[in-house]
Amino acid sequence: MSTIAILGTFDTKGLEHRFVADAIRQRGHETLLIDVGGHGPPQIQPGIACEQVAAAAGIDLSALRAKGDRGSMVEAMAQAAPAIVTKLAAEGRIQGIISLGGTGGTAIGTAVMRALPLGFPKVMVSTVAAGNVAPYLGVKDIVMFPSIVDVAGLNRVSRGVFTRAAAAVCAMAEANNAEPETTDARPLIVASMFGNTTQCVEHARKILEAAGYEVLVFHATGTGGRTMESLIETGLVAGVLDITTTEWADELLGGILSAGPSRLEAAARHAIPAIVTPGCLDMVNFGPRESVPAQFASRTLYPHNPQITLMRTTPAECAELGRILAEKVNLSTGPITVLLPKQAISIISAAGQPFHDPIADEALFTAIHHHLRPGIPVLEMNSAINDPAFAEACATALLENIRWRTS
Numbered sequence: 001m002s003t004i005a006i007l008g009t010f011d012t013k014g015l016e017h018r019f020v021a022d023a024i025r026q027r028g029h030e031t032l033l034i035d036v037g038g039h040g041p042p043q044i045q046p047g048i049a050c051e052q053v054a055a056a057a058g059i060d061l062s063a064l065r066a067k068g069d070r071g072s073m074v075e076a077m078a079q080a081a082p083a084i085v086t087k088l089a090a091e092g093r094i095q096g097i098i099s100l101g102g103t104g105g106t107a108i109g110t111a112v113m114r115a116l117p118l119g120f121p122k123v124m125v126s127t128v129a130a131g132n133v134a135p136y137l138g139v140k141d142i143v144m145f146p147s148i149v150d151v152a153g154l155n156r157v158s159r160g161v162f163t164r165a166a167a168a169v170c171a172m173a174e175a176n177n178a179e180p181e182t183t184d185a186r187p188l189i190v191a192s193m194f195g196n197t198t199q200c201v202e203h204a205r206k207i208l209e210a211a212g213y214e215v216l217v218f219h220a221t222g223t224g225g226r227t228m229e230s231l232i233e234t235g236l237v238a239g240v241l242d243i244t245t246t247e248w249a250d251e252l253l254g255g256i257l258s259a260g261p262s263r264l265e266a267a268a269r270h271a272i273p274a275i276v277t278p279g280c281l282d283m284v285n286f287g288p289r290e291s292v293p294a295q296f297a298s299r300t301l302y303p304h305n306p307q308i309t310l311m312r313t314t315p316a317e318c319a320e321l322g323r324i325l326a327e328k329v330n331l332s333t334g335p336i337t338v339l340l341p342k343q344a345i346s347i348i349s350a351a352g353q354p355f356h357d358p359i360a361d362e363a364l365f366t367a368i369h370h371h372l373r374p375g376i377p378v379l380e381m382n383s384a385i386n387d388p389a390f391a392e393a394c395a396t397a398l399l400e401n402i403r404w405r406t407s
Contacts, residue, residue, distance in 0.1 A: 002095035002173035003030040004121075005085060007112060009105050010035040010050075013151055014043025016100050016162065023166035024098075029173065032094055034085065036077040036108050039065065048084065053077065056084045074104040081108060082115035089116055096121035096173040098165060100151045103128055110136040121172035125165045127151060139227040143168060186214040189398070190228050191241035194220050195304075196346035197279045201243050203391035204398075211399055213238065220244040220280070225259030232266035239274065239402045240267040243385070243394060246280030248324055249313055254293065255284040264328035271334030273401035275394050277341065278364055279385055281321050282349040282357070283310040302354045310348075312355045315363040322367025330373045335401035337377045339394055340365050344384035 004024050008017040010033070021031040035046035036053055038061055054061040057080035064073050088094045097116065099109030106126040113122040114137075122142045126133075129146040136142070145165045149157045189208055193201040205215045216231070218224040225247040231237060247259035267274040283302075286292045286309045292301060300312035313321065329336060344350035345361060365380075372378065379397065383390045 001029055003032055004169055005032050005034055005094045005097040007034040007036060007097060007099045007109055009037035010042035010044055010046055011037030011040040013100060016151055018044045019154055020098060020162050020166045023163050024170055027170045029170055036081050038073050053080050053084055074107055078108045078111040081112045085112045086115050089120060096169045098123040098169045100125045102151060106136055110142060113142045114138045114140045121169050123165050123169040139230045186212055187238035188236055189213045189215045189239040189241055190231060190237050191215055191217045192220045192244040193217050194244045194246055194280050197244045197385055199386035200391045203388050204241055204395040207395035220246050222247055222257040222259045225263050229266040232272055237272055239398050240272055241398055242274055242276045244279040245325060248321055249281050249284045253284045256287060257285040265331060268331035273334055273405045274336045275339055275398045276329055277339045278325060278345050280346045281364060282313055282346050282355045315360045318360045318364035319367040322364045323371045326368050326371035329376060335404045337397040340380045341385040341390050342380055342382050350384050
């Protein structure tokens, strides 16, 4: 049996949260109701009142109420609630969390969930679940249920949604209880991958696993890069196989898969052994063809699938990307090697492929060389990024850097 936290604005949505609590108890689990409303009296009796939540963070709830500003209340609760809930989780007093909300409730609920560790069951039933949820999710494993109708009363639609969401968080907690304790003590390596670099990463992964490492592969979709960086920040990672740095092309040119301006910094700043290649810096990701910005209409475009259109980077853009990559690598305080596949930086930049552009690639390589600080090893290979020899060189260089760090 687990205890599931039911967190929400009970001054306006207490009855809906009580329905979820009842559904969870019917499945044999306990509940802890946490009120983050604040504007008025709760419709149901909470286990932890909004006054307690605010006080734990030193927030004057009376002053906020007097101000009467809803946005300020949401912001305050989104700041206060994570501290009290993470403490409950760390003490083993809760084993899952669920919340229901509109925009305000979702902002509070997901702020709490982002503060909880990966693997902790988190379910958010939200009116905004069908839109751009990236700001709500961050890099955490939050399960979002579209509420379909507003979270405003119980009806034939909302009762079904709430019941299924309650079942989901219960099942997640039960799965955690049933999961055997891991005995895998292998050190971790993280790797970045795209469809256009899969062969390289998979070949390198096998070599690293044979050497005694567990390799976690992250899809370089913006979220993947941010998640990988956040894991590196925890100090749990022994090495970084950064084959696919493509997210920087999206960051520079406004693509849809940017990982933000701090991509490539975590390993550098924490002295984690790493290798870096310019994998897939030949491409920027946009949505369907009609979504490509008008200023890029005349560019070389390639339909990766119905939802993704790739745009080839120009020599000038590649030169800038080379400068950025080099300057991020220059931040490194640990052993790092840059590897350059001179024949192709993705499947579709090879000879005869749609993005083959030797001038652009050379601009990229030249800029990397020019801006790297002295002392950082650079290995150039007359191969494509997915050639087995290049993958083996990447794995070998990373293992050497790890040995150097630990010797």
